[in-house]
Amino acid sequence: DAKTTQPPSMDCAEGRAANLPCNHSTISGNEYVYWYRQIHSQGPQYIIHGLKNNETNEMASLIITEDRKSSTLILPHATLRDTAVYYCIVRVAGAGGNTGKLIFGQGTTLQVKP
């Protein structure tokens, strides 16, 4: 499984952009990068995913480097409610019944401060 590396914690000022990095140097060509977050003990919340191109939705932007070995999740205007654990996950490629489970690591704890 392609492994990801994230900093254990980050701070961000409210209203500023939060840039969360992720390294995935062993990613395979057909593996997607997914980002989820978990607020308190709620269920993981899907944020965004991508394969090669940069992606943007109403929650965030995902920047993937050209060699695909790293990516950055950008929350453009962080609010206090964005305080959460953010998970960068390389989704396991399918083979022989593999149903694309997500394997969660420790993630990055983002603290948004007033």
Add this chain to the structure above:
Amino acid sequence: EPEVTQTPSHQVTQMGQEVILRCVPISNHLYFYWYRQILGQKVEFLVSFYNNEISEKSEIFDDQFSVERPDGSNFTLKIRSTKLEDSAMYFCASSETGQGFNSPLHFGNGTRLTVT
């Protein structure tokens, strides 16, 4: 927006008892998953389910556990003879597709299981 719903939100049971955790996945989704999270630890994969059978399971998912889709809407996790170490949050998730990997998993807000 459609969401995955789980009941109950909190279940307390005595050691050795059987519990059934219930989930209603998003209606057009075809792949279903159970995860658990012991307090302070990572979210761990338990099992995936497709076409009325288990597709993949982790080492955690031993004979104590079983899953079922008893009708067209519910997806259940049964834990037989519960142990203290089964105390955790249990999350259900569903996805439109599995092997395509271009369809995200959507998670419910979990059932907190407390075994006393």
